[in-house]
Amino acid sequence: MATPPSALNSDDLACFVCVASTQSISRAALELGADQSTISRQIARLEAALDARLFHRSGRGVVLTEAGQTLLGYARQVAATLAEAREAIRASSAKGPAQLVIAAQPTIANTAFAAIGTALKLRFPATKVRFVEGLASPLLAWLAAGEIDVALLYLPEQQGALKVDILLEEDLTLVTPTSWSHLGPTFPVRRLAEVPLILPSTGHGLRVLAETLAARNGASLQLAMECDASNTVSMRLVEDGCGATLLPFAAVADRVAQGRLHSARLIEPVVTRQVALATARNRPPVPELWDIMQTVRQSVRNTVMSGAWPGARLV
Template sequence: MNSDDLILFAQVANSGSISRAAMVLGADQSTISRRIGLLEAELGVRLFHRSGRGVTPTERGQQLLEYAAASAAMLVEAARAMRDSAEQGPARLCIAAQPTIARLLFGRLGHALKERYPLTQVRFVEGLASQILGQLGDGAIDVAILYLPEHHGALQYDALLTEEIHLVTPADYPLEGDTIPVRDLGEIALILPSTHHGLRVLVETLAARYGFSANIALECDGSISITKRLVLERCGCTVLPSAAVVEEVAAGRLKTYRLVQPSIRREVAIVWPKNRVTPDGLWAVTQIIRQRAAALVREGAWPDTVLHGEGAAADSV
């Protein structure tokens, strides 16, 4: 016996007629009769008195009708509770991002999430891709916004936007114009993370693809702030999205050069692990992330970016 059996039984009992119940349920009368017969056989009791005027519940039928009513009420309550829970959002939510993305997105995202889910305890985490991916796999982080790694087989992701990568130099760096061919990166001393981090992998990939050797002046696995400080101190140059150095460029302390022939873009994606059950409400959270990111792009607050699906004439790495 299951809930469908109880619903059918209650409809017959309340209709007082198998034919009327069949009309309400949109089923054949013979099907209703057969299922009532199977239910009586399974329970070992007679549920209805049958006559030419219809059917009426037996004493056992009346008893089962009470259980059917309780079951129906429980199903309604369960559905209501699930809807309310979905509206309230997850009890706790941890969102991670790499530094540039976190600086741009977390403020607006925090306001949007607290407005939508006031009861949810939201935690933001900023970190390097390797750190975030490790915590994502361990379950400490629910969702991340990342520059998509070259090898992402263990991840589920939803592409968000692509972001142009620039050469970043001291303000008085002796380079003509405002662009630099990708192949000329080999002539510039670069400050980059060590090999397991995204920007280093990006430059090494470009070097192999376009035939130059990366000139690594320093390796820095600290924050982008430290890398920018090293560039300001003329220890070398680096490659970063322009959004990472907006303030320094506006103040005349750093300068950026677009990489051309071709221009180089990285894909930013909303990421979660394949090997974990998706937390309740996470889909709605990803839509909020997408909406806030789109607003930043369209306002020009996330420069040199193209929203996913809007196209970009560039080489994505």
């Protein structure tokens, strides 16, 4: 049974072109950063694969045989085609994906989307960027279904289906009407059950966190009302004296500065929430995902360092 011919490979062909151009094994070795024995082995492998001698060897160097002259034209075509393919792939990758969908929870979206959008359009001008806002549960479902590519969200307790990159952490604050300013700049967690709260319905991350904090102190929450609408609606309810709520300071900083709300940092212990950049483990990544993630991370970092994300600390 005949032995099948060895396959040609592009590295050996590139080595052959270099030897043919320099007419010397030693000079080709210098140009390619290899030793002479390696170059000789590659040429020998190529000759075996083609079953033909490619060079006449002498003490003054090497000269192409007729077979070598025939191969040289084809080898140069292969090298040119590979270079063209590499350039085409680089050019395609540099453009990024045709469309990118980024979602975030409301407070994060309000603080970060503008800067992220600007950074992504500079880096990937041909990409159509779409921003989506939603609560944690829908964001996780959208990621799993492939309806969004990347999410910025408060780190969920269960992360099995996610790949997460933690960006920052924020202290949670008790947000009250300005008439409650006697509470001061801080508020002990053990007293949380004394305050009528406006919170999302059961199952939302913030509600679960609040109930956990109360339970650790052997108490139950005093619920003034449930609000599954936006943070803006919750803050308006607080302004109107319907109760207090829990939010990161970034969500209320403007209204506190305007004298419309009072904010007290939760202490004993300090309660923090981590903001993470998340993608789905079970979905194929969009093109240039690593570069996209770095662009988003740097944009968030710049926002925090500039003071435009009040109350946030980089991790």
